[in-house]
Amino acid sequence: MPLFDHLSVSVNDVPRAIARFDPIFTALGLDRTDARDGASWYKDGETEFIVRLAREPGAHRHGAVGxxxxxxxxxxxxxxxxxxxxxxxxxxxxxxxxxxxxxxxxxxxxxxxxxxxxxxxxxxxxxxxxxxxxxxxx
Missing domain, CATH: 3.10.180.10 (2,3-Dihydroxybiphenyl 1,2-Dioxygenase, domain 1)
Incomplete structure (x- = not known):
């Protein structure tokens, strides 16, 4: 069993996030599944990374809580x-x-x-x- 089941992050622009994450995760051998408000990447049907549309606009600041x-x-x-x-x-x-x-x-x-x-x-x-x-x- 993997240590993490999934990790989900909120983004301002889902298509742009997919365009950025997909080349990385594809190079790592993950498969992508698209949804209405996001996308998920899987490896061997287990570990999952998810991007979803943020409920509120804005950007995270490195070093802030979170x-x-x-x-x-x-x-x-x-x-x-x-x-x-x-x-x-x-x-x-x-x-x-x-x-x-x-x-x-x-x-x-x-x-x-x-x-x-x-x-x-x-x-x-x-x-x-x-x-x-x-x-x-x-």
Whole structure:
């Protein structure tokens, strides 16, 4: 059973959100289902990510109470760079280009993007530590 059943975010413009999220989730192997007021992406019929039309207009502000960011784990540094490029081509704004984050661990490599709703996504490669390494806490 997955840790999360689903994650849902509210957006100002569903078609624009689909155009931004779909290239990322398609590259990660998820399938999309459209609904009247949103869309959902699934992997193996389980984990679900949903975008829905917001009840009130406006954008989230990073650091405010609520959504912080979604970190999507990938298999390599090259995948971080590939997904970062896919996201920016789909209209996501670059928050941080792909780079190592040694403050988390010597293995941590990530990038951050944000859409016009203030929704931030991180692409992260963070392999398991070897026996000789110690893990730093965030």
């Amino acid at each position: 959504w912080q960011h979604l970190a999507l784990a990938v298999a390599s540094r090259e995948d971080v760079e590939r997904l970062h490029a896919i996201a920016t081509e789909a209209g996501w704004a670059v928050v941080r280009d792909p780079k190592p984050y040694p403050r988390f661990s010597d293995r941590y490599f990530a990038s951050f993007v944000e859409d016009d709703n203030g929704i931030r996504v991180e692409f992260v490669y963070n392999p398991e530590p070897t026996d000789q390494e110690t893990v730093r806490t965030v």
